[in-house]
Structure formats: structure tokens, C-alpha cells
Amino acid sequence: MNKSPFKASISQIAEQIQPFHVMKILGEAKALEAAGKKIIHMEIGEPDFPSLPCVHEAATQAAALGLTHYTPTLGLPALRDKLSHFYQSFYHADVAADNIMITPGSSSALHLVLTAILNPGDKVLLSDPAYPCNRQFVKLLQGQLIGVPVGHDTQYQLNNELLKTHWQPGIKAVMVASPANPTGTIIEQAELLAMANFLAEKNSYLIVDEIYQGLVYERPAESILAHKNLPDNVIVINSFSKFFSMTGWRLGWCIAPDVLMPVLERLGQNLFLAAPTPSQHGALRVLEADALADLEQRRQTFESRRNTLYHSMREAGFRLNTLPQGAFYLYWDVSEFTDNAENFCSDLLQATGVAITPGRDFGDYQANQHVRLAYTTTQTELTLAVRKIAEFVKTYQAPENS
Amino acid sequence: MNKSPFKASISQIAEQIQPFHVMKILGEAKALEAAGKKIIHMEIGEPDFPSLPCVHEAATQAAALGLTHYTPTLGLPALRDKLSHFYQSFYHADVAADNIMITPGSSSALHLVLTAILNPGDKVLLSDPAYPCNRQFVKLLQGQLIGVPVGHDTQYQLNNELLKTHWQPGIKAVMVASPANPTGTIIEQAELLAMANFLAEKNSYLIVDEIYQGLVYERPAESILAHKNLPDNVIVINSFSKFFSMTGWRLGWCIAPDVLMPVLERLGQNLFLAAPTPSQHGALRVLEADALADLEQRRQTFESRRNTLYHSMREAGFRLNTLPQGAFYLYWDVSEFTDNAENFCSDLLQATGVAITPGRDFGDYQANQHVRLAYTTTQTELTLAVRKIAEFVKTYQAPENS
Numbered sequence: 001m002n003k004s005p006f007k008a009s010i011s012q013i014a015e016q017i018q019p020f021h022v023m024k025i026l027g028e029a030k031a032l033e034a035a036g037k038k039i040i041h042m043e044i045g046e047p048d049f050p051s052l053p054c055v056h057e058a059a060t061q062a063a064a065l066g067l068t069h070y071t072p073t074l075g076l077p078a079l080r081d082k083l084s085h086f087y088q089s090f091y092h093a094d095v096a097a098d099n100i101m102i103t104p105g106s107s108s109a110l111h112l113v114l115t116a117i118l119n120p121g122d123k124v125l126l127s128d129p130a131y132p133c134n135r136q137f138v139k140l141l142q143g144q145l146i147g148v149p150v151g152h153d154t155q156y157q158l159n160n161e162l163l164k165t166h167w168q169p170g171i172k173a174v175m176v177a178s179p180a181n182p183t184g185t186i187i188e189q190a191e192l193l194a195m196a197n198f199l200a201e202k203n204s205y206l207i208v209d210e211i212y213q214g215l216v217y218e219r220p221a222e223s224i225l226a227h228k229n230l231p232d233n234v235i236v237i238n239s240f241s242k243f244f245s246m247t248g249w250r251l252g253w254c255i256a257p258d259v260l261m262p263v264l265e266r267l268g269q270n271l272f273l274a275a276p277t278p279s280q281h282g283a284l285r286v287l288e289a290d291a292l293a294d295l296e297q298r299r300q301t302f303e304s305r306r307n308t309l310y311h312s313m314r315e316a317g318f319r320l321n322t323l324p325q326g327a328f329y330l331y332w333d334v335s336e337f338t339d340n341a342e343n344f345c346s347d348l349l350q351a352t353g354v355a356i357t358p359g360r361d362f363g364d365y366q367a368n369q370h371v372r373l374a375y376t377t378t379q380t381e382l383t384l385a386v387r388k389i390a391e392f393v394k395t396y397q398a399p400e401n402s
Numbered sequence: 403m404n405k406s407p408f409k410a411s412i413s414q415i416a417e418q419i420q421p422f423h424v425m426k427i428l429g430e431a432k433a434l435e436a437a438g439k440k441i442i443h444m445e446i447g448e449p450d451f452p453s454l455p456c457v458h459e460a461a462t463q464a465a466a467l468g469l470t471h472y473t474p475t476l477g478l479p480a481l482r483d484k485l486s487h488f489y490q491s492f493y494h495a496d497v498a499a500d501n502i503m504i505t506p507g508s509s510s511a512l513h514l515v516l517t518a519i520l521n522p523g524d525k526v527l528l529s530d531p532a533y534p535c536n537r538q539f540v541k542l543l544q545g546q547l548i549g550v551p552v553g554h555d556t557q558y559q560l561n562n563e564l565l566k567t568h569w570q571p572g573i574k575a576v577m578v579a580s581p582a583n584p585t586g587t588i589i590e591q592a593e594l595l596a597m598a599n600f601l602a603e604k605n606s607y608l609i610v611d612e613i614y615q616g617l618v619y620e621r622p623a624e625s626i627l628a629h630k631n632l633p634d635n636v637i638v639i640n641s642f643s644k645f646f647s648m649t650g651w652r653l654g655w656c657i658a659p660d661v662l663m664p665v666l667e668r669l670g671q672n673l674f675l676a677a678p679t680p681s682q683h684g685a686l687r688v689l690e691a692d693a694l695a696d697l698e699q700r701r702q703t704f705e706s707r708r709n710t711l712y713h714s715m716r717e718a719g720f721r722l723n724t725l726p727q728g729a730f731y732l733y734w735d736v737s738e739f740t741d742n743a744e745n746f747c748s749d750l751l752q753a754t755g756v757a758i759t760p761g762r763d764f765g766d767y768q769a770n771q772h773v774r775l776a777y778t779t780t781q782t783e784l785t786l787a788v789r790k791i792a793e794f795v796k797t798y799q800a801p802e803n804s
Contacts, residue, residue, distance in 0.1 A: 004599075004602040004633030004634055004635065005602055005603050005605075005633075006601075006602035006603075006605060006633050006634055006635040007605055008634070008635070008659060008661040008662065009519065009574070009605070010518060010519065010661070010662070010665050011517065011518060011519055011520050011521050011524075011543075012521055013517070013521070014517060014518045014519075014665050014668070014669060015665075017665075017668045017669055017672060018668070019664075019667070019668045019671060020671055023671075046471055046472055050465070050468035050469070050470045050471065051465065051470040053465075053466070055465070055470075056461070056462045056465035056466065056470070056680065057462070059458070059461070059462065059465075059680065060458045060459070060461065060462040063452070063453065063455075063457070063458035063461075064455070064458065066452035067452070067650070068452045068453040068457075068458070068647075068648070068649065068650040068651065069448055069452065069649050069650050070448055070649050070650055071650065104506050104652060104674065104678070105506075105674060105675060107672065107673060107674050107675050108673070108674060111673055115413065115415070115416060115542065116412060116413060116416045117411065117412065117413055117416075118413050119413050119414055119415070120522075120544075122413075132672075133671075133672045136672040137672065140517065140672075141413075142522075172411070197406075199408075200406040200407055200408035201407050201408075203407075203408060203409055203411070231406030231407075231408050232406055232408055232410070233406065233408040233410070245470075246470070247470065247471055247472050247679075248469070248470040248471050248472055248473065248676070248678065248679030248680065249470065249678060249679070249680065250506060250652075250674070250675070250676070250677070250678040250679075257410060259410040259412070260410065260412070262421075263412050263416050263417075263419075265421070266416070266419045266420070266421045267416060267419055269421060269422055269425075269535075270419060270509065270534075270535045270538040270539065270542075271509060271510070271513055272506065272507060272509050272510060272652070273507060273509050273652070274650070274652070275652070276506075276650065276651060276652040276678045276680075276681060277649075277650030277651070277652075278458065278461065278650065278651065278678075278680060278681070279678060279680070
């Protein structure tokens with residue numbers, strides 16, 4: 001395009017939206033890889049497993065039958081029904097198909113739900129650290145963020161006491177994730193129920209991100225929706241990406257009270273029209289018993305990896321406060337080595353080829369003294385990575401003025 | 403969920419978002435169909451053809467190779483490259499891959515682009531009638547809508563003269579579509595270029611929706627991007643849904659000036675992360691010569707249908723002002739029969755089983771005297787539909803007070 005008098009302008013809100021800092025690490029890692037260096041990837045929040053073969057077989061079978069048109073905005077009725085049954089069998093939770101909306105990924109579900117409830121200036125309370133996009137969604141909707149610093153004393157999670165301490169008028173919603181990204185920690189169900197009840201009295205929503213549910217270790221998978229006396233301020237977000245290993249298919253869902261369903265449908269009609277049809281047919285298949293059995297094996301693999309990573313780090317003498325109970329992340333306090341986690345990650349990568357994520361992506365609180373390790377690679381690689389990190393920190397000195 | 407003290411609240415903006423009125427017609431049509439009545443579907447803006455078999459074959463082949471992970475937010479590099487070549491061969495347009503962003507459908511591209519440029523209170527000028535979601539996106543971002551009434555005297559399109567007449571300070575962007583939904587009319591390239599230049603001087607963006615490009619009749623497919631001296635205020639939206647028959651795969655793209663690309667990438671990272679991976683592999687395949695030849699045959703089919711519908715309506719004595727030049731819509735002025743197009747559509751459906759869309763979905767201007775007919779069904783059905791409509795209007799009297 002040619003020179004013209006036009007001076008491009010960018011919206012103030014878009015200017016405020018932060019990129020993922022992990023992308024810088026990923027870019028450096030790829031450059032090193034291209035230059036021939038061996039990289040151990042522990043920076044990306046994505047299972048290394050591809051989706052199960054039955055998923056793309058089902059998607060292509062449906063397409064061969066001509067099922068490639070738009071589905072209804074709320075999703076394929078058969079998939080909403082099947083998810084309803086899945087909640088019954090997997091979580092012992094009564095969830096009506098009518099309260100389930102299929103979305104193009106959980107990103108879309110989070111954005112949709114917040115758009116449905118937030119007015120400009122409304123406050124949203126969430127933990128610091130937390131999933132990065134949540135803060136950006138609130139900014140996009142001109143909400144006010146209330147970040148509550150959480151550390152290892154509360155397993156890096158909010159609880160009812162913290163809610164009460166930090167309560168202030170104007171909080172329209174509280175967002176939690178269990179298991180959480182970046183920490184892998186969970187909130188116990190009794191605590192979640194207490195939080196939901198407290199917020200119901202305050203006329204505030206509780207948005208529970210359960211996208212890592214299913215990926216929990218030494219404990220059963222649990223949904224807040226299993227509570228029989230749940231107040232109707234609870235919205236649940238979930239996804240076929242993590243437990244179901246279907247990241248690239250971009251499919252998620254949300255479960256919302258009756259009153260929100262027509263609002264979510266109207267917003268969805270405009271914002272995305274419908275979730276991808278082949279993905280929805282794939283998801284129908286992944287909810288079958290044999291596929292779920294395969295996914296249970298993958299869960300066990302993640303559990304073994306977690307144990308390998310955690311225990312080999314302990315053996316290497318690293319200070320670890322919290323054994324993650326789910327997801328595939330370990331949030332590591334590196335304050336004994338650096339007060340600049342971003343430089344630490346970059347230096348570690350250059351020196352050893354081990355790629356991990358600086359805390360800064362997840363918030364402000366102690367962000368410079370934390371890093372996230374994703375155990376989305378083999379146990380052999382994880383063991384090797386820990387050995388390399390142990391070697392690296394022996395002599396690590398953060399460069400001055402960097 | 404149980405009774406609780408919680409009183410649900412819905413955001414003011416979400417309350418203002420309108421549903422598609424066609425959904426009411428679609429619901430009535432499905433109810434009649436379920437009761438055994440034969441329905442001729444001309445209400446939905448979707449090709450009746452499924453996607454080409456090579457699309458799902460390519461998607462499943464990629465998946466079998468394990469390619470089911472997230473792609474980069476801007477899209478598969480190979481697909482962006484291939485689209486760049488497609489612009490060269492199909493449109494004789496120089497479009498760098500770096501300026502192409504792959505999105506989950508064009509809905510997402512439109513929302514993303516407007517989010518990138520609009521501040522609250524900014525004005526967006528568009529034609530009335532126009533694609534319904536555009537108005538909703540502007541509302542969601544708290545922009546101000548300036549709807550310019552257009553009728554058959556300008557082929558239901560904006561032009562540079564109308565832009566100048568309706569110009570006022572604070573217009574951040576003008577949105578046009580060529581060919582347009584609901585009218586199927588186009589804006590000539592010289593006119594579009596004049597509009598782009600006028601807007602560049604005013605520091606305003608021109609957003610050109612080309613999602614029906616390719617589906618044009620008795621004329622070549624044309625993109626505004628083929629102009630060699632295009633100012634850099636032009637943003638193009640496109641989609642694999644219409645010409646490429648890939649609706650359910652939810653894949654679109656936008657082409658934007660350099661300065662917007664990092665902004666769009668940051669927004670995309672948060673709002674959708676990446677477009678569906680299997681869909682992107684399918685799209686790589688649909689851009690091959692043999693697939694494009696199949697799509698050209700489908701285009702010819704749509705052209706024959708347009709001719710059949712238009713000429714049989716003329717023969718039936720209906721007043722038609724404008725021969726649509728593209729897409730698969732005919733916008734019909736029914737003021738000789740009714741001053742309430744919504745009732746007219748509903749009554750027509752009940753009496754004849756022919757489902758069409760009331761003008762109200764597309765704006766306010768003369769909305770009650772227009773309906774949209776989609777020629778997304780066979781010529782036999784189209785001929786039958788016209789016969790039924792002709793029979794219906796002979797005795798049609800709009801019910802009073804309805």
C-alpha cells in the first residue's frame with residue numbers, strides 16, 4: 001500500500017492489551033532451534049499429545065455425510081445432550097443441556113460471559129497470578145480489575161476469607177480457576193461453595209474456570225456443579241483443549257444460569273455465529289467410553305510427569321512450596337537465584353536450551369520471582385531439563401542492568 | 403440450580419444486542435417441517451452445498467500426522483503465503499502474507515478489526531440496509547452508528563457522493579460490503595477507490611467486506627486490493643464460508659495495514675488464540691487449482707439460480723428494481739403487498755411453506771417493505787417458490803392489528 005495522507009489510529013483499549021510474554025521466549029527458542037540447538041519446550045500451555053485419531057475420524061465421517069454447515073449458535077443439540085450426560089457420569093452433576101453453550105474455545109466462552117454481565121466500570125476480582133487473558137477481557141470491556149495477591153500460603157488461590165477481606169462494592173464477578181494456570185493448584189469444593197454463597201448474597205457472579213478439570217492427580221475430578229444447593233450465580237467455563245487433547249479444534253463450552261442463556265445466544269450469533277462443525281462432531285466422539293479410557297491414560301502420564309518433575313527438582317535442592325494437584329504446570333519461586341524472572345528465563349534458554357515462562361505473564365505479584373514450568377514433554381526430557389537447570393543455577397548471576 | 407438471594411444482572415450493552423429476526427422464521431419453518439409440511443428454505447445466508455470432499459480429506463490427513471495443535475495466532479504461515487499467492491493469481495493484487503491474519507470466521511475478523519480501531523463514542527458509518535452484525539459490533543464497542551439510507555437508486559450501496567453528503571467529524575471508519583448482504587449488489591472499483599481516498603484524507607478507515615467476492619456474475623471477481631495506489635486506510639475482510647463453501651469450518655481472514663498487524667495479533671491472542679487448525683489445513687487444500695475449478699462450477703450454479711429466480715419473478719409480474727450482481731440474495735420491495743414485511747414473511751411461510759427473511763434484520767430504512775430471498779436451493783425449488791409466492795400475493799391481505 002502506498003503513501004497517503006492517512007494517519008492510522010489505534011483504539012486506546014487495544015493499545016492497553018498486552019501480548020503474551022511467553023511469545024518472546026518462544027521466538028528465542030525457535031531461533032535457537034533453527035540454528036541447530038536442542039530445545040526442551042516447557043513454555044507452552046498445550047498438551048504435547050495430538051488429538052485422538054477417533055476425533056478426526058468422526059469429524060471426517062460427518063463431513064463426508066455433508067455435515068459441514070453452521071450448527072445452531074448454542075451448539076449441536078446432540079453435543080449439548082451428551083455433555084449433560086457426561087456431567088452426570090463423570091461429575092455426578094445435574095446439568096441440563098439447555099444451560100450448556102458450545103463455544104469456539106474457552107477464550108470465546110470467557111469473553112462472551114464477561115460481555116454478557118459487565119458494564120463499564122464494573123469491578124472484577126481475580127487472583128494475582130492468574131490466566132493472563134482474563135485481565136485483558138476485563139480491560140476490553142472497560143471493567144476495573146481487582147487483583148488479589150496470592151502466594152504459597154493459600155496455594156496461590158483465592159478463598160472465602162480473602163474474598164471477604166478484599167470485598168468492596170461494585171464487584172460484578174469473581175473469577176477463579178481450579179486447577180489453575182499457572183500454578184496447577186485447586187480450590188477445595190467446600191471452599192468454592194462457600195465463595196459462591198457469599199457472592200450470591202452480594203449479587204455477584206462466580207465464574208469458575210474448570211478447563212483443567214479431568215487433569216487432577218491423586219483425587220477425583222470435581223465440578224462445582226455437583227453441589228445440590230448451588231446458588232444460581234455460578235458460571236462454569238470448560239474446554240475440549242486440555243483433558244480432551246483437542247487444542248487446535250478450538251472448542252469449549254460454558255454453563256450458565258437460565259437467565260443468561262438467551263443473552264449468550266444473541267451475543268454468540270453476532271460474535272462467532274457457531275463453533276466449528278467438524279470439531280463438534282469430533283467432540284461427540286471423544287465423549288465415548290473408549291476415548292475417555294485413552295484420555296485417562298494420558299492423565300496418568302501427566303501425573304507421572306508431575307511426580308518426576310517435582311521430585312527431581314526437590315532432589316536438586318530447589319525450594320518448592322506447593323505440589324500442584326492438577327493441570328500440567330509447576331509454578332516455581334526462583335527468588336533465591338534472581339529478582340528478574342524474565343531475564344532468568346531468557347538466560348536459562350540461551351545457556352541450556354530449556355524454555356520456560358516468566359511469571360510476568362500471569363500478573364504483578366511476585367511475578368519477577370516466579371517462573372512457570374509446563375510438563376508437556378516426556379519424563380526423559382523433564383529429568384534432563386532439571387539437570388540442566390541445576391547446573392545452570394550453580395553459577396547463575398543475573399547480568400547487572402539487564 | 404436452587405433458589406438463592408442472587409438477582410442476576412445483564413450488561414446494558416448485551417441487553418441492546420438484537421437477535422437475528424430470521425431465527426423466528428427459521429423456528430417457525432422447522433416447526434412446520436416437523437409437523438410434516440414441505441418447506442422451501444430461502445431464509446438462511448449459507449450455501450446449500452457442503453464443503454468439497456478434498457477439504458475434509460486434507461484436514462484429516464493433517465490430523466493423522468499429529469497436526470492438531472494450536473497454530474500461531476496470525477494463522478498457519480503456509481496458509482497466509484498461499485492466500486498471498488491467491489490474491490496475485492485470482493485478483494492480480496499484491497498482498498503480502500505479513501498483512502494477512504487468519505481468523506475463526508469473518509465474524510471474528512470484523513469484531514477484531516473494530517476493536518483495534520474504535521474508541522467509545524467513535525462514529526462508524528454504514529449503509530442501511532447492511533449485514534446485521536456490523537451494527538451490533540459497533541454497539542458492543544460503544545461506538546456511534548451512522549446509518550445512511552440507501553435504496554435502489556444507488557443499488558442499495560454507499561458511494562463517494564453519499565459519503566461526502568453524510569460526512570461529519572468523528573467518523574473513525576466506514577464499512578461497506580461488495581457484493582453486499584442482503585442485496586447482492588456491488589460497488590464498482592473506481593467508486594471504492596474514490597471512497598478510500600476521500601476517507602484517507604479524513605483520517606478514517608474504509609473496511610471492505612469481500613466475503614461474497616468470487617460469487618459474482620457476468621463480471622470478474624475483483625478486490626479493492628488490486629489498486630496499485632491504494633491508500634493505507636483500507637482493511638479487507640474475507641471468509642472461506644461463501645465462495646469456498648466452508649461455512650461450518652469457521653474460517654475467515656482480514657488484510658490490514660502494517661501498523662495494525664501487531665495490534666490484531668495481541669487482540670487475537672486473547673480473544674481466540676488461533677483459528678481452528680483442521681480448518682486451516684482444509685483451506686490450504688481448497689486453494690488448489692482443482693478445487694477452485696469445482697468452486698467455479700458452483701459459482702455458475704448460483705448464477706443460473708439467480709437468473710431463474712430473477713426472471714421467474716419478473717414473469718410473475720413482481721416489481722424488481724435491481725438485478726443482483728453477486729452473493730446469493732435478492733432484496734425484494736414488497737410494498738405493493740404489505741407495510742409489514744415481518745408479518746408478510748410469517749404469513750407466506752404459514753400459507754405456502756416458503757421461508758424468506760424480513761428486511762428488519764438488515765436495518766431500519768424501508769425495512770418493513772423489503773424481504774430477502776436467498777437462492778441457496780435448487781432451480782426447481784426456486785421456480786416452485788415463485789409460483790407459490792405469486793399465488794399467495796394474489797389474495798394476500800395483511801391481517802389488521804397484527
